[in-house]
Amino acid sequence: MKNQEFIKNKSIFILGLGKSGLAAAVLYSKLGAQVFAHDSKDLSGSEAEAELLNHQVKILSQKEAETIMESGIDFIVKSPGIPYHHPLIQQAEQLNKKVYTDIEIAYHLSQAPIIGITGTNGKTTVTTLLGDMLNHFSQKAYISGNIGIPVSEVVPKLTDKDSFIMELSSFQLLGTENFKPEIAVITNLYTAHLDYHGSREDYVVAKLKLLANQSPTDFFVYNADSDELSQLARLNPAQGIPFSAQEILDSGCYIKESDLYYDEEKIMDVEDILIPGQHNLENVCAAVAVAKLLEIDNASIIQTLTTFSGIKHRLQYVSQFEERKFYNDSKATNVLAASQALKSFDKPILWICGGLDRKEDLSSLLPLVKDHVKGLIACGENKSDFIELGQAAALPFVMSCDNLEEAVKSAFKWSEEEDIILLSPASASWDQYENFEIRGNAFIDAVMKLSQREKNEEV
Structure with missing residues (x-):
């Protein structure tokens, strides 16, 4: 150190x-x-x-x-x-x-260059993908921060040949002064955590502390589909590296004719990427942009993208039972994250939602609920708001439950073969659970109990 x-x-x-x-x-x-x-x-x-x-x-x-x-x-x-x-x-x-916060101290102590990754959504997936790519390339990478691994546990292990990848929340970044990553990544910026920050402006200010001390020798990897981030890239002294899952770019990482490109080089076919969803294409592009900056070869990138099936609690495939597939998206703690989950499936969804009441506007979910959801089961402090949403969408099945075990049973009861049973709460967990991990594990346990109960009844 x-x-x-x-x-x-x-x-x-x-x-x-x-x-x-x-x-x-x-x-x-x-x-x-x-x-x-x-x-x-x-x-x-x-x-x-x-x-x-x-x-x-x-x-x-x-x-x-x-x-x-x-x-x-x-x-x-x-x-x-x-x-x-x-x-x-x-x-x-x-x-x-x-x-x-501890990331400021870690910055002063770290011998390894820092890659700082933030954004309203996607930062955990980008962090995990990048770490996997580096390790496939036989370059030692340590992931830490908001992903659940304390930076203070990692810092003593680092050498100047390692990569120190930090997933960073607005809460962590707000407590920094001199913190400076050699590579900064912002996946997207939406409105979130108003109960903590008070306003979107203050939330964005906290996020942008990631860039505050960067210099022309550093890099800023940004989502070019965001006008706000594109403008920041023009103002930031670091070298801007764009990515896009929607537009063909002159440089950076992008999708072109169903292929994944970096600059003018094709990396792989998009259809071979294992994790589902348009939002995950954005995450893939962000991770690949950093990987190419770090001179990781295409073979290592492809190995990760063709084998990585997602992180726990983020659109995690749990099980298939009687032709129904169960997905755990407990980390979807806001409306945007849940909307991305709803868009990720082309089969009818039994949607389990609700949690801590943060007074978030649910109206943007209405078109998605109409198009993708056949039944809604709401739990938690704000369940009445989701019940109203389901009724506004004229769903044939809308109900509330007191806990996830009841919700899973009800979703299964009203489902049919090939349906998706999805936990994507669009809410924080703290009304009933200490964190989203515990909530997600409760969902997994409920699914396992359901399948075991049904098997026992068949005997």
């Missing part, structure tokens, strides 16, 4: 001890910092408490945290999801303390 003096002998306060906070606290302590930490949950007797104490991290109560903030803390590293109106963050800002 480089620049260890950024951490050594510093007094650092960690706010939030989830996976990223715990990993950060342990790393900073190992590098010679005095680390204090606080979490709203009681960690007494937990494995996390034991690990922190083993690394001389002082776990503070709320009152102790308020007191320590007044003393010689050098800076705060907060969990990305903790809002800036949190009392301890407000106290820190009043005291002119720097408030970072």
Whole structure:
């Protein structure tokens, strides 16, 4: 690791001890910092408490945290999801303390060049595809960040010959100051997370911190189908590399006559790409654009694109039972992501939707529901809004359920052979589940229980 003096002998306060906070606290302590930490949950007797104490991290109560903030803390590293109106963050800002997220610290420590990937949707798929391409090319790639692997776990493993691929959320980027990726990727920009940022303008400002420190020697890979991103590419000092799944481009990655191209070179036939959906063609183009910048050969790119079947919880194929196919798209936490899922199938869909009520406008989904959905089963805090959507679409089958197990049973009951049973909530999970992964696993469990129950009844 480089620049260890950024951490050594510093007094650092960690706010939030989830996976990223715990990993950060342990790393900073190992590098010679005095680390204090606080979490709203009681960690007494937990494995996390034991690990922190083993690394001389002082776990503070709320009152102790308020007191320590007044003393010689050098800076705060907060969990990305903790809002800036949190009392301890407000106290820190009043005291002119720097408030970072862990990706800022990782930037200072990393020996490997950083590839930063963000966007409203698609960033997890692009991150995973690119990592797979690099590893097929026998170049060591580490993926981390919002994808669920803490950057503080990865940084100590890196050399200058590796690639450090970070999936980055707006929450993470907001806590940066000097962070600079050699290659920045923005898949798309839509309206999201207004409950956290307050406005679309503030959400976009957070996303664009990815580009804030780039120079002419860096690269910006952007979606040329977005006028907003194309304009940013003209203004950004980094070298712009466009991609498009809709238009033929003069350079960059694009689709031409059902073939995948980079610049003027054909890479492969689009029909050989395994993951479904138009939106995934955009993700493929973004990943290939970065891969070509990194001089990955076509064989490695093709190997990934012909074998990669998707990431867990993102249009994940779960099972086929009695000629019905079940797909888990729990990571579709907003309207746009769910709309992409609905467009990905040419068979009738039994759509399981709903979750945390973020007051998102569902009206844009109406044409898709009319064209692709034969039945709607709504769960969660905002289920009444989805029921109204299904009724407006005049679907023959619309109902609400209290949980995913009931929803899966109902969807199966009203389905027919060759139908798709799709969980794509268009909502966050936090009304009923700690995260979208737990929600997706609950759906998978419900599907497995259903198939087992039906088999038992046949015996």
